Amino acid sequence: MQLVVSKKTKRIICTAHDKGKTHDFKVFTKSKLPLSEKTKVKADSGYQGAQQLHSKTELPKKSSKHRPLTDKDKAANRKLAKERVVVEHVIGKIKIFRILTERYRNRRLKHTQRVRLICGIYNYQLK
Numbered sequence: 001m002q003l004v005v006s007k008k009t010k011r012i013i014c015t016a017h018d019k020g021k022t023h024d025f026k027v028f029t030k031s032k033l034p035l036s037e038k039t040k041v042k043a044d045s046g047y048q049g050a051q052q053l054h055s056k057t058e059l060p061k062k063s064s065k066h067r068p069l070t071d072k073d074k075a076a077n078r079k080l081a082k083e084r085v086v087v088e089h090v091i092g093k094i095k096i097f098r099i100l101t102e103r104y105r106n107r108r109l110k111h112t113q114r115v116r117l118i119c120g121i122y123n124y125q126l127k
Contacts, residue, residue, distance in 0.1 A: 001100065001115070002027045005087045011126060012090065012119045019108070025049060042084050094122055 001017040002024065016031035024046035035041065041057040043050055050057040060080055061073040069077070095101050097118045104111050 002031065003087065003091060003094070003119075004033070005090050007083070007086060009126070010086060010090060011123050012094075015115060015119055017112070017115065029053065042080060042087075044084065090122070094118060 001015065003015055004013040005011070006013055014033070016027055016033065018027050018030060024044075025048065028047060028050065035054050037056065039054075039056065041050065041054055043057060043059055045060050045062060047057070047059060050059065058080055060077045061069055063069040063073075099111075099114055099118065
């Protein structure tokens, strides 16, 4: 599941999801989310390759066996994690509803509607 959360208001702006266990980046490309060039996207390492689709995408730096992270890269990763923690907290609050964490055994057509209702309840609770 993919959530777009406003940094200032912590409100869920939109959601996207796909059947079963689908990779985050695949959900992102399938959703065809219309992003403005001014919009900054701060994503986790599951969105490798998003820079080709949207130029203002920030991803954490990854280390490799032959190229460890520098202190500057580690600081940048920490800064990005501090900004992304807002989204992670929203995801945690949404996952209180077990429909998102466990196997969904009802009609597939109703799943999207129910996820949107849960997000609406969360947004309403913020007031």
